[in-house]
Amino acid sequence: MHGAPSVSYPVGRSRIAGRFLLLLWICGACCVAAACLRLDKADWRFGLLVVSVLGAGGAAWASSLRRGPFSLLNFDGLRWSIPGAAGLHGADARVALDGQSWLLVRLAEPRHAARWVWLERRALPQRWQDLRRGVYSRPVPAGQALTDPRSAPASAQHPLS
Numbered sequence: 023m024h025g026a027p028s029v030s031y032p033v034g035r036s037r038i039a040g041r042f043l044l045l046l047w048i049c050g051a052c053c054v055a056a057a058c059l060r061l062d063k064a065d066w067r068f069g070l071l072v073v074s075v076l077g078a079g080g081a082a083w084a085s086s087l088r089r090g091p092f093s094l095l096n097f098d099g100l101r102w103s104i105p106g107a108a109g110l111h112g113a114d115a116r117v118a119l120d121g122q123s124w125l126l127v128r129l130a131e132p133r134h135a136a137r138w139v140w141l142e143r144r145a146l147p148q149r150w151q152d153l154r155r156g157v158y159s160r161p162v163p164a165g166q167a168l169t170d171p172r173s174a175p176a177s178a179q180h181p182l183s
Contacts, residue, residue, distance in 0.1 A: 026159035028099050029152040034092030036140035038124045047079045095139065097156040102129055110137060115157045127157055 054071045061068055096103045101112040110129055119126040123143040130136040141157075143150045 026155040032145045039140045
């Protein structure tokens with residue numbers, strides 16, 4: 023068995039992430055509207071709910087504008103990294119959501135906070151399958167080599183075979 027290929031894949035703003043945030047905000051706004059309809063009169067709670075939902079929407083929109091246009095996510099066959107001053111070095115990747123044409127991936131480094139990245143096929147379609155093989159592969163520890171079970175000595179065979 024061969025390991026997953028090395029791959030570099032662009033990471034940046036994601037339409038899918040934006041749509042999820044918008045859907046979440048709409049759900050929150052609908053809940054606020056329903057709560058306000060249940061209130062007998064417009065008092066301070068009504069104002070607090072409206073300000074909260076508008077503030078959350080504004081904060082999400084502002085944070086999406088602050089993010090840089092893109093960077094590269096690199097896989098060397100064992101670990102994931104994002105170059106740069108605030109990048110990742112030697113992270114493990116775990117897929118949280120898989121939509122076939124997009125992935126939500128958690129990148130975790132030892133002793134650091136985890137980072138979440140959205141990866142979309144439309145960013146680099148010709149490398150998408152390599153990226154998928156990389157995120158679903160499990161790295162082989164450095165001290166262990168991949169061996170072909172057919173080349174094992176006869177004494178290592180199962181006794182019933």
